[in-house]
Amino acid sequence: MGKPIDVISLYPKDMNIYGDTGNVLTVQRRLALYGYEPRVHAVNQNDPWPEHADIILGGGGQDTGQKKIIEDLFRRADLLHRLADAGVPMLMICGLYQLFGEYFDTIDGTKLEGISVFKAYTVGRDVRMIGNLVESSDEFGDIIGYENHSGQTFLREGARPLGRVAADGCGNNGQDHTEGARAHNVIGTYMHGSLLPKNPAIADFLIRAGVERRYGGFEDLGDEAARRERAHIDGLAARA
Ligand code: GLN
Numbered sequence: 001m002g003k004p005i006d007v008i009s010l011y012p013k014d015m016n017i018y019g020d021t022g023n024v025l026t027v028q029r030r031l032a033l034y035g036y037e038p039r040v041h042a043v044n045q046n047d048p049w050p051e052h053a054d055i056i057l058g059g060g061g062q063d064t065g066q067k068k069i070i071e072d073l074f075r076r077a078d079l080l081h082r083l084a085d086a087g088v089p090m091l092m093i094c095g096l097y098q099l100f101g102e103y104f105d106t107i108d109g110t111k112l113e114g115i116s117v118f119k120a121y122t123v124g125r126d127v128r129m130i131g132n133l134v135e136s137s138d139e140f141g142d143i144i145g146y147e148n149h150s151g152q153t154f155l156r157e158g159a160r161p162l163g164r165v166a167a168d169g170c171g172n173n174g175q176d177h178t179e180g181a182r183a184h185n186v187i188g189t190y191m192h193g194s195l196l197p198k199n200p201a202i203a204d205f206l207i208r209a210g211v212e213r214r215y216g217g218f219e220d221l222g223d224e225a226a227r228r229e230r231a232h233i234d235g236l237a238a239r240a
Helices: 021-033 063-075 077-085 094-099 200-215 224-239
Strands: 003-010 036-043 055-058 090-093 103-105 111-113 120-137 141-155 163-165 181-183 186-189
Touching: 003 021, 003 200, 021 036, 021 055, 021 200, 021 224, 055 200, 063 077, 063 094, 063 111, 077 090, 090 094, 090 200, 094 141, 094 186, 186 200, 200 224
Parallel strands: 003 036, 003 055, 055 090, 090 186, 103 120
Antiparallel strands: 103 111, 120 141, 120 163, 181 186
């Protein structure tokens, strides 16, 4: 057996739309191809937190899903902050990205307080931002995906976006061309798609950061067949 890496899938019951499970599957498969042993833990409301958390992945959800998980998220806020400060890689898509900000004022007038990992806030509007999304980032090159949200997110002064919207899409708010947010090794983004199968560079960033934290360094422990499979997958992603 390879060296274990514990992957947390956060709120898969209520926060998991437009194929976001693909992010968990991608990290799981890629870890195995690098020769590590992925252990995926689904953490829904009131579930115990696993002993190890090397990579944390959260999906999107409609406003109703966000309301269902918000109390539980708040109970775990201190823990998630500690892990973020300690460099644990996390990927939060759309609905959870919004709740990792300061607050989300929903279209029906409810204010959902966020856990403020990102210096950003979100306001619901009656126009949904739907469609393909392409952005460029210094860290990951071009990033491609699909967005569908009514919340418009605004980054506070000094907060770092994930990328800048290129030709297609609205991004955080349809106005300032920013998309997503970055803090420590935490990525927030509106990119569904799923994101990671189409953007292996981001999958590798999460995997490397998680493995380095746990084992003090990253090594490709996979065999030749695994390298061939990864090259094949990356070729498909490049054509997506
Ligand atoms: N409920 C949020 C919005 O519509 C998030 C939707 C999503 O995760 N796709 O803004």
